[in-house]
Amino acid sequence: MGALPVPSEVRAILLDIEGTTTPIAFVQETLFPYIKDNVKEYLRTHWEEEECQRDVGLLRKQALEDSSLEGAVLIPLESGSGEEELERVIQAVVDNVHWQMSLDRKNTALKQLQGHIWRTAYAAGHVKGKVFEDVVPAIRKWREAGMKVYIYSSGSIEAQKLLFGYSTEGDILELFDGHFDTTVGPKVESESYRRIAASIGCATNNILFLTDVPREANAAEEANAHVAVVIRPGNAGLTDDEKSYYSLISSFTELFLPSST
Template sequence: MGPLSVPASVTTILLDIEGTTTPITFVKAILFPYIQDNVKEYLLNHWQEKECQEDIDQLRLQAEKDTGLNGFVPIPENDAELQQVVQGVVDNVHWQMSLDRKTTALKQLQGHMWRAAYNTGQVKGEVYDDVVPALRKWKEAGMKLYIFSSGSVEAQKLLFGYSIEGDLLELYEGYFDTTIGPKVESESYRRIADHIGCSTENILFLTDVTKEAKAAKEAGVHVAVVVRPGNANLTDEEKAKYPLISTFEQIILPSAK
């Protein structure tokens, strides 16, 4: 691990969140437990709202697709007793989260629950110390900054909008989640490039997950794997295959060479 000279073709930096800009412990120890502990109360408090009912409809549709999976939890129709439906949603959410699933329906509900938590100050988004200075420096140098995370776009905006460093939304040009495609499929990165209006070779993707780095690289995107405390250990083969950085300070932009 050492300085990473960014290729001259790069005009855009695409960032993962968990393990890259934000400690994995924030998601695992704060955000996820918040959902598990508060989902029932949230559903009961917001039951009459259209948004909440749409979230439940999406979870129910996902549940229908999941029929037959091991441990599958069905969600009763709304004509069943309220407590039955609520408990079905709670059990389904807990089941999906126990498998670390990334379904869009689950992420949508989580995003709405986190919005309520951020708005009331119960949660603030964490970022590593080196992140904000680097993002500001890159933006000032003319780089376009985007996020690509498995968390919903809304959840992403909440984390950076209500961060421990204040509102960071001004730093980003845009946000991508799994609605554009899975992070482990190369086609997702081609779609992102199309959406941004650039070539894949104009993008540098920073992630802590080598499967994501592999998919991005296959699409022609430049990649670097971020090694942070608490991130998954890399094999020697993975270490040899990708550029590694332990802090954003190691990234040297073309103009700074």
């Protein structure tokens, strides 16, 4: 690792979040436990709201699609009024969310509800988004050099904006030109990166994707995007083959932009 020259055709830097801009520990030890501990209270408080009902509807539909999977939890419709019936349905939603999270599912239905729960947490000051200290200064430098900067994460776009809008560095949303989540496609499929390039309005080889996950890097590379794998404390280790194959950085400051000279 050390200085990594950015190819001259690169016009946009696409960033993963977990393990790249943000410690995995923040996601695993702060964000996810918050959902598990607070989902029931959130549902009880917001149940009558249209947004909450939409979220539950999406989860119910996802649960039907998952019904053949081991341990899947279906979400019944309310078959009457009364506190007991409401509690029964809410508990099914809670059990479904816990089951999905135990499998590290990344579908839109789950991510949408998680994003809305986190929104209340960030707004109340219960949670602040954590970013590595090299992230903000490096992105400012890239932008000064004329580079566009985008986020691509399996967390919903709303969850991304909350993390950066209520971050330990303050509101840093202005640093990003756009956000992508799994509605554009899974991060391990090359087609997703082609869709992102089309959305940005550039060729895939105008993009440099930074991620900690070799499978994602591989998918981006298959789409002809440039990639670098980010080594951060707490990230999963790489095989010797992966270490020798991929360009590696341990800090955003190691990216060397020709246009900034």
